[in-house]
Amino acid sequence: MTIKELGYIVLDSPDLARWGTYLQEVVGAMVSEGPDGSLRVRIDERDCRLLLRDSPQEKLAAMGWLVRDEAGLRQALETARAEGCEPRIGTADECIARRVNGFFAITDPAGHSHEIAWGPVVNFRQPFRSPAGVPAFMTGDQGLGHLVIGCEPAQFEATSRFTTGVLGLQVANLRAQSLSGEPVPFPITWFHADNPRQHSLGLAASFTPGAPRHGCRHINLEVPEIDDVGRALDRCDRHGVRIARSLGRHVNDRAISFYMASPGGFLVEYGCAAPRKDWSLEIVYDEGGAGSVWGHKPNPAR
Ligand SMILES: [Fe+2]
Incomplete structure (x- = not known):
């Protein structure tokens, strides 16, 4: 498969309020709260670069790797299956939370979850504006x-x-x-x-x-x-x-x-x-x- 870029990261945390303050005031990211209480974090025009979910354990939940397009995702899925992985297809709700059009998840031998995704949502309505005055992030x-x-x-x-x-x-x-x-x-x-x-x-x-x-x-x-x-x-x-x-x-x-x-x-x-x-x-x-x-x-x- 051809991974074009690291597109997003999913983190679990029991203290989303603390993360929210830290991300806005220290890191300089834009943070908004989803209907389920999760935090969606922006550092550029993309709608979701970090997704923080409420969970009892502080954890890196997944790395989101982007392929070029839907055909790239289909090809990646074939590769993963041919290599003996058991991919889990992301649900519609999970895609909405990550702001991508589709993904599947596979686990590496050390237990880290990797998500292969395509079609990230770009937010053209609300330009990125850092609450801490960071001019931009190099993405x-x-x-x-x-x-x-x-x-x-x-x-x-x-x-x-x-x-x-x-x-x-x-x-x-x-x-x-x-x-x-x-x-x-x-x-x-x-x-x-x-x-x-x-x-x-x-x-x-x-x-x-x-x-x-x-x-x-x-x-x-x-x-x-x-x-x-x-x-x-x-x-x-x-x-x-x-x-x-x-x-x-x-x-x-x-x-x-x-x-x-x-x-x-x-x-x-x-x-x-x-x-x-x-x-x-x-x-x-x-x-x-x-x-x-x-x-x-x-x-x-x-
Ligand atoms: Fe580093």
């Missing part, structure tokens, strides 16, 4: 951003194979070896979709037994300029949101970013300045022990 043909998920080391290989073989994402680069002498605490593979964003998904072979199984390490959003990142740092300070990793620049997507805590327990990465990739010119490389050129120093929870 367009690159999708909403990226996310990093974790799995137990024993599931890493099978989950990586699923990501390329079933989802059809391609490896952008990886962090597997310690050839420089700097130890690699755990391997990560970065995957790109059929667009110029350096990665839409990261898979980390790291899971702490006993930790909450929300399945997500972080979600990344990109803004146009360093001043927009700086203003987000100021909003974190104003709202008492912990900066979990300091400002830094990643070696792979070259984004300048920082990581903030979120009500979900995982982090939100807020960055800018990631160049677009021409995949015909790239090869897969190992970033060794380095994740960042500079910065991204951890700031442990107190």
Whole structure:
């Protein structure tokens, strides 16, 4: 199947009120409440980029991957079945909630739910206006951003194979070896979709037994300029949101970013300045022990 972009994310949470305030006042997203009490979140012209559902457990419920059109979805469904998956077709109500025309769901070997969807609703009636004054989020043909998920080391290989073989994402680069002498605490593979964003998904072979199984390490959003990142740092300070990793620049997507805590327990990465990739010119490389050129120093929870 050909995944064009990361289109949406579904999150479950017992504290939607806290998420709503955080998303509007700190992240700068538009939030509206659906008839069932779920929150629909916008960061651009699309009607739903994050769907937050009321649930007893804080959890990454699904990643929404968009194919080009309905024919692309039919082809993806055939691929999923041929690869031995048991796809679940999304109901009409579920499509309405996600603001897409159709989707099916499959589960990877580590238990994460992936939804393959087509036909997202674009909201032409109400232009995107950030309640925190963020000028825009960098989405367009690159999708909403990226996310990093974790799995137990024993599931890493099978989950990586699923990501390329079933989802059809391609490896952008990886962090597997310690050839420089700097130890690699755990391997990560970065995957790109059929667009110029350096990665839409990261898979980390790291899971702490006993930790909450929300399945997500972080979600990344990109803004146009360093001043927009700086203003987000100021909003974190104003709202008492912990900066979990300091400002830094990643070696792979070259984004300048920082990581903030979120009500979900995982982090939100807020960055800018990631160049677009021409995949015909790239090869897969190992970033060794380095994740960042500079910065991204951890700031442990107190
Ligand atoms: Fe990231």
